[in-house]
Each structure stands twice: as structure tokens, then as C-alpha cells.
Amino acid sequence: MKYYAKRLLDNKKIMSTDAKELGMLEDIHINAKTGSIMDLVVSPADGLDVAKYQKEEDYILIPFSAVSAVKDYIIVDKDKAKSFMTR
Amino acid sequence: MRTELTSLFGLDIYTVNGIYVGKVVDLIIDVESQSVSGIVANYINTDVFDVAGDGIIIPYRWVVTAADIVLIRDVIRRFQKKGDD
Numbered sequence: 001m002k003y004y005a006k007r008l009l010d011n012k013k014i015m016s017t018d019a020k021e022l023g024m025l026e027d028i029h030i031n032a033k034t035g036s037i038m039d040l041v042v043s044p045a046d047g048l049d050v051a052k053y054q055k056e057e058d059y060i061l062i063p064f065s066a067v068s069a070v071k072d073y074i075i076v077d078k079d080k081a082k083s084f085m086t087r
Numbered sequence: 088m089r090t091e092l093t094s095l096f097g098l099d100i101y102t103v104n105g106i107y108v109g110k111v112v113d114l115i116i117d118v119e120s121q122s123v124s125g126i127v128a129n130y131i132n133t134d135v136f137d138v139a140g141d142g143i144i145i146p147y148r149w150v151v152t153a154a155d156i157v158l159i160r161d162v163i164r165r166f167q168k169k170g171d172d
Contacts, residue, residue, distance in 0.1 A: 005092055005114040032090040035123040035147035070118045
């Protein structure tokens with residue numbers, strides 16, 4: 001499926017596969033040369049334990065490889081998202 | 088090189104030969120291939136692209152790099168009509 005980036009950034013809620021809300025999508029990191037998507041920049045939901053996620057300032061970074069589905073929400077595999085490895 | 092996707096919005100697009108192409112309005116994200124597949128551009132240089140609508144979609148594989156401007160490969164020749172030298 002292909003999406004317009006602006007529409008994706010408007011439709012911002014990120015959910016994990018165990019039905020928890022992780023936060024809101026703020027931005028997406030890409031490799032400008034190759035166009036490959038690296039990670040989602042997410043402002044974490046209140047009460048989310050961010051200790052295991054890669055962080056950038058107040059945001060958490062979720063590797064795009066952890067994304068399992070994009071439709072009304074962006075669904076993320078929590079175990080993959082927590083890994084510190086971003087390829 | 089890691090770039091924030093929103094930082095690309097509004098950037099000017101030029102070919103490597105310095106010809107103005109247009110402005111980035113949006114990007115197309117392909118979820119399966121985990122990549123940006125295209126750039127939606129408007130304010131198109133109508134000397135180069137014979138467009139009827141508001142904008143064009145440039146395949147991202149044409150992009151050489153993107154920072155303060157977006158550089159794309161020189162595609163102009165390919166769009167010239169045959170015998171139009």
C-alpha cells in the first residue's frame with residue numbers, strides 16, 4: 001500500500017500489537033539518498049515506559065521494520081520496536 | 088544520512104544540470120518496500136514538463152540526494168519529443 005506522507009502524518013496514532021497506545025507520529029526519518037524509511041519519530045503516550053526505546057530528545061524512535069500494518073492506525077510490533085538496533 | 092521527512096516539504100527540486108523542476112509538496116510512502124517511492128511536486132517548470140494538471144509525481148529513484156534542495160538525475164532529455172533538437 002502506498003500513502004501520502006502528509007496524510008500519514010495527520011493520521012497519527014501509533015498502536016502496538018498488544019493494543020496499547022504508544023504515542024503520536026511526529027515525523028519519519030528517511031535516508032535521503034536511497035529513499036528507504038529508517039524510523040518513526042513518536043511522541044510517547046502518557047505513562048508509556050520509554051526506557052527500552054531508542055530516544056531522541058523527548059521523542060522515541062521506532063524502527064520502520066517493526067511496523068506490521070498501516071491503515072486507520074499504525075500498528076507496531078512491540079518487541080521489534082524495543083530493540084536498540086536500527087539496522 | 089538520516090533526514091526528517093517533513094524537512095523535505097517545500098524544497099526546490101533541481102536536476103544535476105541545474106534546471107529547476109518544481110517544489111516538493113508531499114511524498115509517497117510505500118509501506119511494503121519500506122521506502123519513499125515518489126515525490127509529489129508542484130510549481131512545475133512548464134518549459135521542461137508539459138503538464139496539464141496541478142503537479143507531477145517524480146519517482147524517488149531519480150533522486151540523487153536531498154538536503155537544502157532536492158537533486159534529481161538529468162531526466163530532461165528523456166522527455167524531449169523525438170526530432171526536437
